[in-house]
Amino acid sequence: MRPTMKDVASAAGVALKTVSRVVNGEPGVHPATAERVRAAIERLGYSRNESARVLRRGRTATIGLVIEDVADPFYSGLSRAVEDVVIEHGCLLLSGSSGEEPGRERELVETFCARRVDGLIVVPAGDDHTYLRPELEAGTPVVFADRPPGAGLDVDTVLADNAGGARQAVRHLMAHGHRRIAFLGDDPAIFTAAERLRGYRDELGELYDERLVAMRAPSAEAVHADLERMFALDEPPTALFTGNGRYTVTTLRALERRRVALVGFDDFELADLLDPGVTVVAQEPAWMGRVAAELLFRRLGGDTGHSEHVELPVRLIVRGSGELPP
Amino acid sequence: MRPTMKDVASAAGVALKTVSRVVNGEPGVHPATAERVRAAIERLGYSRNESARVLRRGRTATIGLVIEDVADPFYSGLSRAVEDVVIEHGCLLLSGSSGEEPGRERELVETFCARRVDGLIVVPAGDDHTYLRPELEAGTPVVFADRPPGAGLDVDTVLADNAGGARQAVRHLMAHGHRRIAFLGDDPAIFTAAERLRGYRDELGELYDERLVAMRAPSAEAVHADLERMFALDEPPTALFTGNGRYTVTTLRALERRRVALVGFDDFELADLLDPGVTVVAQEPAWMGRVAAELLFRRLGGDTGHSEHVELPVRLIVRGSGELPP
DNA sequence: CTGAAAGCGCTAACAG
DNA sequence: CTGTTAGCGCTTTCAG
Numbered sequence: 194m195r196p197t198m199k200d201v202a203s204a205a206g207v208a209l210k211t212v213s214r215v216v217n218g219e220p221g222v223h224p225a226t227a228e229r230v231r232a233a234i235e236r237l238g239y240s241r242n243e244s245a246r247v248l249r250r251g252r253t254a255t256i257g258l259v260i261e262d263v264a265d266p267f268y269s270g271l272s273r274a275v276e277d278v279v280i281e282h283g284c285l286l287l288s289g290s291s292g293e294e295p296g297r298e299r300e301l302v303e304t305f306c307a308r309r310v311d312g313l314i315v316v317p318a319g320d321d322h323t324y325l326r327p328e329l330e331a332g333t334p335v336v337f338a339d340r341p342p343g344a345g346l347d348v349d350t351v352l353a354d355n356a357g358g359a360r361q362a363v364r365h366l367m368a369h370g371h372r373r374i375a376f377l378g379d380d381p382a383i384f385t386a387a388e389r390l391r392g393y394r395d396e397l398g399e400l401y402d403e404r405l406v407a408m409r410a411p412s413a414e415a416v417h418a419d420l421e422r423m424f425a426l427d428e429p430p431t432a433l434f435t436g437n438g439r440y441t442v443t444t445l446r447a448l449e450r451r452r453v454a455l456v457g458f459d460d461f462e463l464a465d466l467l468d469p470g471v472t473v474v475a476q477e478p479a480w481m482g483r484v485a486a487e488l489l490f491r492r493l494g495g496d497t498g499h500s501e502h503v504e505l506p507v508r509l510i511v512r513g514s515g516e517l518p519p
Numbered sequence: 520m521r522p523t524m525k526d527v528a529s530a531a532g533v534a535l536k537t538v539s540r541v542v543n544g545e546p547g548v549h550p551a552t553a554e555r556v557r558a559a560i561e562r563l564g565y566s567r568n569e570s571a572r573v574l575r576r577g578r579t580a581t582i583g584l585v586i587e588d589v590a591d592p593f594y595s596g597l598s599r600a601v602e603d604v605v606i607e608h609g610c611l612l613l614s615g616s617s618g619e620e621p622g623r624e625r626e627l628v629e630t631f632c633a634r635r636v637d638g639l640i641v642v643p644a645g646d647d648h649t650y651l652r653p654e655l656e657a658g659t660p661v662v663f664a665d666r667p668p669g670a671g672l673d674v675d676t677v678l679a680d681n682a683g684g685a686r687q688a689v690r691h692l693m694a695h696g697h698r699r700i701a702f703l704g705d706d707p708a709i710f711t712a713a714e715r716l717r718g719y720r721d722e723l724g725e726l727y728d729e730r731l732v733a734m735r736a737p738s739a740e741a742v743h744a745d746l747e748r749m750f751a752l753d754e755p756p757t758a759l760f761t762g763n764g765r766y767t768v769t770t771l772r773a774l775e776r777r778r779v780a781l782v783g784f785d786d787f788e789l790a791d792l793l794d795p796g797v798t799v800v801a802q803e804p805a806w807m808g809r810v811a812a813e814l815l816f817r818r819l820g821g822d823t824g825h826s827e828h829v830e831l832p833v834r835l836i837v838r839g840s841g842e843l844p845p
Numbered sequence: 846c847t848g849a850a851a852g853c854g855c856t857a858a859c860a861g
Numbered sequence: 862c863t864g865t866t867a868g869c870g871c872t873t874t875c876a877g
Contacts, residue, residue: 195657197854208864213856221862238653243634244573245854248869253570255613262599264805269595273588276616285630287581287611290602304611308569327564331521445792463789466771479590523870534848539872547846571870574853 196237205233216241247309256489257305257313258288259298267438267459267478268316271338274482275314282490284311293383295319306333312489314338320382322346334492338485340384349492351485351503355385355458358474358507359392362434362456365472365509367396370519371432371454375405375423377416377444378436389436389458405430411440417447431519432456441471454517456509465512472515474507481505522563531559542567573635582815583631583639584614585624593764593785593804594642597664600808601640608816610637619709621645632659638815640664646708648672660818664811666710675818677811677829681711681784684800684833685718688760688782691798691835693722696845697758697780701731701749703742703770704762715762715784731756737766743773757845758782767797780843782835791838798841800833807831 198216202209207226214222215230222230233239247253256279260268272288279286287305291298298318305313306328313328313335320343329335329348336349366374376393379386386408394401404426407419423430432454435441441457445467448455452469460475484503509515524542528535533552540548541556548556559565573579582605586594598614605612613631617624624644631639632654639654639661646669651661655674662675692700702719705712712734720727730752733745749756758780761767767783771793774781778795786801810829835841 199854209854210856210864211862214863217856223862226862238656240629240633240653242574242854244570244579245869246856247570248568248574248854248871249856251869263589263595263602264592264599266590266592266595269589269592269598272595273590273616276589276614280615285613285634286615287613288602289606289612290599303566307566308611327566330564442789442792461788463768463787463793466768467789467792468794525870535871536848536873537846540847543872549846552846568870571853572872574855574870575872577853 195242196239197242198239201230201233201237201239204237205230251309252311253309254284255308255310256284256286256486257302257308257310258286259291259301259305259313259315259317260288261293261316261318262290263288264290265439266461267476270478271316271482271485274479275486278483278486278490291316291318293318295321299324302328312336312493314485314489315342316340317342319343334489336485336489336492338481347500349485349488349501349503351481351488351505353385353476353481353505354507355388356392356395358458358476359389359434360396361507361509362458362474362515363393363396365511365515366432366434366454366456369432369454369516372400372519373402373405373428373430374400374432374434375430376407376434376436377411377419377440378406378408379440380410381408386436393434408436411437411443413443413447416440416443420444420447432515432517434458441473445471452517454515454519456515460510464510467514469514469517470512472512473510475510476505476507521568522565523568524565527556527559527563527565530563531556577635578637579635580610581634581636582610582612582812583628583634583636584612585617585627585631585640586614586642587619587644588616589614590616591765592787593802596804597642597808597811600805601812604809604812604816617642617644619644621647625650628654638662638819640811640815641668642666643668645669660815662811662815662818664807673826675814675827675829677807677814677831679711679802679807679831680833681714682718682721684784684802685715685760686722687833687835688784688800688841689719689722691837691841692758692760692780692782695758695780695842698726698845699728699731699754699756700726700758700760701733701756702760702762703737703745703766704732704734705766706736707734712762719760734762737763737769739769739773742766742769746770746773758841758843760784767799771797778843780841780845782841786836790836793840795840795843796838798838799836801836802831802833 198209198212201212212230215227258275263269276286289301295318315337316339322342338351341350342348381387381390409415435444435457438459438461457473460473464471524535524538527538538556541553584601589595602612615627621644641663642665648668664677667676668674707713707716735741761770761783764785764787783799786799790797
């Protein structure tokens, strides 16, 4: 089996505690003794068992991250930023993808909690988070990112200005002469989709027409069908506003080479290389991840103030598709 | 503090061990007793402390994954697949990005090992992995993915057919009449880059001209400069072969709207929407991740056969850019 | 069917 | 400067 501190201790002819001191760089060990211990460690190939340490100290130095899907560029960008902050703080990251399934989200969170992660960053899939109550009461800080928790939970949140971004997109298209602007977005059960719809609707005001709205999961078939339906209207849309990165891409594919004005929510790689370049309302996933992680570590550092609600601005990037005339 | 098994035991008026039996679904507990225990668990909000369990049982039910960068679509696709397999096996995934730095790779691996992960999947950044020796001797299975370990380490590997893919790309361009085919790739210190160069060179044979080869990190400036240099030659290239996804994108950007035949290694989203569509040699990161993870779990299941070396095929996807005439 | 005791490998508290 | 002791919360072993 693997050598333990006890083995190192007898190999070096010292007490267990002395080895512990050397391993943890605690002061008060004679240099010569320390050297003997280090030699024994080297010789036996000893490495501290963190599990035992965790059990004794009560902190795992581990953060849990639940996102929707690591393979989605938005979330992988967020993950990487979280990871960087976590490492800076000498911790490790346990992460999992919920796949937009509330049950999976809950399982992941509960498994992370059973492992006693020191803190949790969650992009929720569901809208009932009462199951987190005991964990919060036990003192585990939790930060929700991208989407808020279900009702009745008072935790820190880091969200983007979804409604404001949607307003900006619509305003931009209207400034370029459009009056018939369609919105293609995800199921409004998803917070961000609902918020973007709200912004779209608010900005359009009188011009709002529900026939120009389609909200469901962005399959190629769904998007194709929705576009066909809208373009067959008496007054078809002259511009499109797509509700997220995946929607934008699916829509561009469905449009084939038809040139229709388009603004998408979320930036994506190569948006600039398409013809025309795709005008987008860009979020910064890495920024969101970093802010959420830093907030979490502030809580871990002892900040027990009121829950904070950060709203990250978004910005319009003009590239051509949003400036096409009606 | 949090309730422990002991607390549950006294609340239910049974012994510690009985609670343990109920929590673990072990047989041999009277239904009525079990019910009392479950009620106490519910009432106290008890959840088992996995750290203590791990310490006692010696298995963490955790797999470590070291990749280059989660934010890179290739690795995030691989990650997601690994994660799925890991979850299927009731385990959790600890992951980290090396950022192509050997030191960071080693730190991550060692930290994972100190946490006693049950197994490790590594996309190495460095080429010396002797530091893994003690871990391997302790019986921790390790699978290398995408790139092999440094000399002297006999472990399982899952690699793509890099050289074959490069040969395929070159053959395709030659079949379309090209004789001056440039190669833009990463630093050949990176295994995949070196292998692709090898395939490119082999296939070109007599036509190989080192002036048409540029290998370094794909910054916009570097690629721009390399292209300028090559296009200024007496016999400039009529086609380009780019060594990975990031290189392809950087090169497309540097080319602006110049139409040059191009085949890229790695597929990427929107390759089909560009004009012309980008012909690529595609790998399947999710497949690689799944194969690596399944191999790892076979080892964890007790398979102690010789180390395996899986080579995953790649496939050419024809979209237009690779079929442009000289 | 139930329980008491030992101990996983480490750190905290306190002596020497 | 060094060592001893107790115990983190659980599972394992063995005894009722």
